[in-house]
Amino acid sequence: MTIAPVQRTAPTGSSAWTDARLIMALEEVVETELNRHLKVAKDWMPHEFVPWSQGRDFDGVLGGEPWSLEQSQVTPLGRVALVVNLLTEDNLPSYHHEIATMFGREGAWGTWVHRWTAEEGRHGIAIRDYLLATRAVDPNELERARMSHMSEGFESDNSHSMLHSVAYVAFQELATRISHRNTGHSAGDPLCDQLLAKIANDENLHMVFYRNLLKAALEIAPDQAMRAIADVVTDFRMPGHGIPGFERAAAQIAIGGVYNLRIHHDDVLQPVLRHLKVMEVGGLGPVGLQAQDELGVFLGGLDAQATKFDERQAALLARRAARKAAQ
Numbered sequence: 562m563t564i565a566p567v568q569r570t571a572p573t574g575s576s577a578w579t580d581a582r583l584i585m586a587l588e589e590v591v592e593t594e595l596n597r598h599l600k601v602a603k604d605w606m607p608h609e610f611v612p613w614s615q616g617r618d619f620d621g622v623l624g625g626e627p628w629s630l631e632q633s634q635v636t637p638l639g640r641v642a643l644v645v646n647l648l649t650e651d652n653l654p655s656y657h658h659e660i661a662t663m664f665g666r667e668g669a670w671g672t673w674v675h676r677w678t679a680e681e682g683r684h685g686i687a688i689r690d691y692l693l694a695t696r697a698v699d700p701n702e703l704e705r706a707r708m709s710h711m712s713e714g715f716e717s718d719n720s721h722s723m724l725h726s727v728a729y730v731a732f733q734e735l736a737t738r739i740s741h742r743n744t745g746h747s748a749g750d751p752l753c754d755q756l757l758a759k760i761a762n763d764e765n766l767h768m769v770f771y772r773n774l775l776k777a778a779l780e781i782a783p784d785q786a787m788r789a790i791a792d793v794v795t796d797f798r799m800p801g802h803g804i805p806g807f808e809r810a811a812a813q814i815a816i817g818g819v820y821n822l823r824i825h826h827d828d829v830l831q832p833v834l835r836h837l838k839v840m841e842v843g844g845l846g847p848v849g850l851q852a853q854d855e856l857g858v859f860l861g862g863l864d865a866q867a868t869k870f871d872e873r874q875a876a877l878l879a880r881r882a883a884r885k886a887a888q
């Protein structure tokens with residue numbers, strides 16, 4: 562593995578870091594983080610988490626039993642969230658294209674991009690096998706949704722900037738971790754919970770990789786990195802936003818406590834920002850200071866919005882519980 566010569570100070574003759582220079586300057590950090598990741602990542606076998614003995618032929622070519630809702634043992638919330646999580650994982654070819662184009666396929670960056678892709682591929686395989694073997698969701702609907710979602714592709718909101726891309730994936734990997742974990746807790750099947758905990762663990766390690774990279778970027782190019790963090794945080798959306806029926810699914814997922822504004826603020830944004838000590842970073846120029854201010858104002862507003870959501874959610878759940886009690 563080759564390491565490009567590291568330049569830790571702003572390039573001479575230029576007031577700003579270009580993406581190419583940043584990629585070169587961060588290669589040493591990427592190599593360190595990649596080695597750390599390979600040391601801590603524990604290999605696991607997706608087939609071990611699938612109860613194959615529950616599987617049976619479907620209708621069609623094999624003339625088996627068609628799918629029907631009563632066969633599904635997972636909760637209605639689990640069904641919705643599992644499909645959103647799987648379709649998000651399914652779009653991996655588009656994500657690979659985006660990150661390989663941005664970070665390149667050479668040296669430590671390339672090794673990371675390929676390794677990350679292989680790990681993400683395991684997630685989709687494991688969830689799909691689990692869903693089909695247990696008849697948890699309608700396989701025809703799932704396949705049609707996959708075709709539709711993948712046919713749209715995925716275009717990153719951040720492909721214009723390397724630092725924006727790194728900042729986005731740092732938050733997005735943690736968001737995915739939390740979403741898988743909470744889906745597992747609410748699916749009503751201990752095996753599903755166990756599988757999603759395993760996947761969530763991988764997502765956490767991905768987050769750590771990108772977060773540490775972002776930390777190094779904040780040291781090398783603090784103004785540009787702060788600007789990127791502020792832009793990404795204030796304009797964040799999940800990669801699965803193009804899934805058919807996403808708005809409706811997202812509303813159910815929010816009310817059910819799998820992923821909502823409160824979780825996004827408390828369990829995704831804050832832990833990364835606190836770790837990076839973003840609000841305490843000193844030595845910023847006007848660009849970085851303005852971004853830091855914007856971030857502070859935005860987070861205050863988001864917390865207030867999350868509190869309003871908490872109140873609406875509590876009222877809705879209380880109404881539902883009262884209706885159920887009256888039946």
Ligand SMILES: [Fe+2]
Pocket residue numbers: 650680681684737764
């Ligand atoms: Fe994943």
Ligand SMILES: [Fe+2]
Pocket residue numbers: 681734737763764767
């Ligand atoms: Fe991931």
